[in-house]
Amino acid sequence: MTDKPDEKAAGQAKDESDDKTDSNESARPAEERNLEAARSATGTGSGVEQPAPDQSPENVPAPTGEVRSVGERHGMFGVKGSGDTSGYGGLVSAKVFPAPSQKPYGGWFDEVSDALEARLRATDLTAAIESVVVHRGEITFHVRREDLAFVAQMLRDDEALRFEFCSGVSGVHYPEDTGRELHAVYHLTSMTHNRLIRLEVTAPDSDPHVPSLVSIYPTLDWHERETYDMFGLIFDGHPALTRVLMPDDWPGHPQRKDYPLGGIPVEYKGGSIPPPDQRRSYN
């Protein structure tokens, strides 16, 4: 029980942040506070929940400014307003994704990134790659969205890269990642070199546009339609961006985090079980 003081501090931090986030203050200070909260929660090391950086040591050394938090997790039990006096309900920890990696990335990752950079330097688009994340043996290139089509074209056609096969696009909605809520994630395979990389591009909720890659990878036709259908991401330049899985007149985009799961309570032997998204749950 040596962790008690820290948890209390975290609990207080939570109370403060509740007040402030309610009044919709700007994102930057909130982010820094999250990090502080995360540090205070993990500092003692024993027994408390650890956010991502400590569990993936290769990503730890990134400077503070580069670690992005995409929201925070409150409490341990997912229960609110139950009069929990243990203190655990007041825990706040930041949701932190793996931080950008520094060179060398190791293995063929360097060959790909060097070839990519060399080609980009030749065309004055040096800022096209915002960051590179190597995590769990997979490499992710975060691409500036206005340069996505160019980068993809190069990845497909360049001799040293030859990512001729695209596995599709997957949308992810991070409602708390302010200014870049919608992510489009592409997996590209180079069958020539037997390599697999990931491209990630983001768009804010207020401007959900990403350039379409159908002209480069025709297979993305339905994949982009699905991502539009599910997340409302508009792929500019797609030949016919319509819904593909949901009915044409469906309101909303079901896989966004602000779209409820839906469901009704189920009665069984006198008891009532709420729908999955309203059940008590851990987070």
Next chain:
Amino acid sequence: MTTEQDFYAAPGDTSQGRVFTVTGQDWDSITQSIGESAEERVVVNMGPQHPSTHGVLRLILELEGETVTEARCGIGYLHTGIEKNMEYRSWVQGTTFCTRMDYLSPFYNEMAYVLGVERLLDIEDDIPEKAEVMRVLLMELNRISSHLVCIATGGMEIGALTVMTIGFRERELVLDLFELITGLRMNHAFIRPGGVAQDLPPGALDEIRDFIALMKKRLPEYAALCNANPIFKGRLVDVGHLDLAGCMALGLTGPVLRSTGYAWDLRKTQPYSGYEDYDFEVQTWDTCDSYGRFRIRLNEMWESLKIVEQAADRLAGLEGAPVMVGDKKIAWPSQLAIGSDGMGNSLDHIRHIMGESMEALIHHFKLVTEGFRVPAGQAYVPIESPRGELGAHVVSDGGTRPFRAHFRDPSFTNLQATSVMSEGGMVSDVIVAIASIDPVMGGVDR
């Protein structure tokens, strides 16, 4: 059938000609009516309820006489929101959902998801050997059953009913094995993060060996029945043509890609679950057509049988070995057992948590109610399903539930080739082309 009776397309709905509702046995009256008008072009809506469309697939075909000038797919009729639902369940419960997507290859769905979760957990190297071998065994048995359904239904759709009956006959044998090993014929949720749910039941290896022996007798029947059959070849050869460039552009994988002669198989190129230790060949054909895809599937069943045989031999030497990762913070705590009052947690386990170890009880409680946390990040591990590259893009925010799980289902991607494969051909060839893609709508729509 007059237009007045059609609730869905009243005469005012279209400005481009007359609307007919076909209800069967009325082709004569329709051809007669069409004959009266000068226009040859007909738009036919086929499906979503149609015995030849491989499930609830809707085809919109534009015909000039018998020739297809445009083919479009309408999908989404089986969309069940599995990906969304998984975000509201624990990581372990996720397998229960994703196994229901592509219902003909449930183990592959589980495997793709579980490999992603294990990569995020960073326990890929800790999976016990027996679990890996059992996964391979089940997946390859599953490949046989999936290919059997493909060949069976594909045969049925072109009128080869015997192929259908014998195909389902053999598939039943595989499903019996699944039932013996996992307890269920489909929707197993057997491959779990960290290993598999249960050890092999007693006698399973004997049953598998009997099955292998029987299949070695039965598989040649398909070859004898179809390979040189002039009608079968007449329907399949040069139908649904798609070359390597087309496959690359449209993202096709699996038997369709291998029918162009390109030996791309993720089991060989990017081995997972110990596939590098098995002796098998990647099957290719060089005709780019439906017949080639049929032959590839037939040959792949032989290769799968070889792998099953090797896996069974390895399992014989692994009796009593663990099937779940050693980390007690991830491994599901209990094993199921049959008691006098039905199936439930094994009595040994109950005795352990209730009478012997307080910590074990806490672990059990925490794992079952809360589940484990998966470090934040994302992973994508593609595997070779019977239909091609199946991958799960798994995203975690560090919580006890998937933040996002997206499945790159090969049926969904491959179905995009429908128009390229069938435009310009006969309307009857559309069926053959789609059957050669082997789409499973549960996987397409998810």
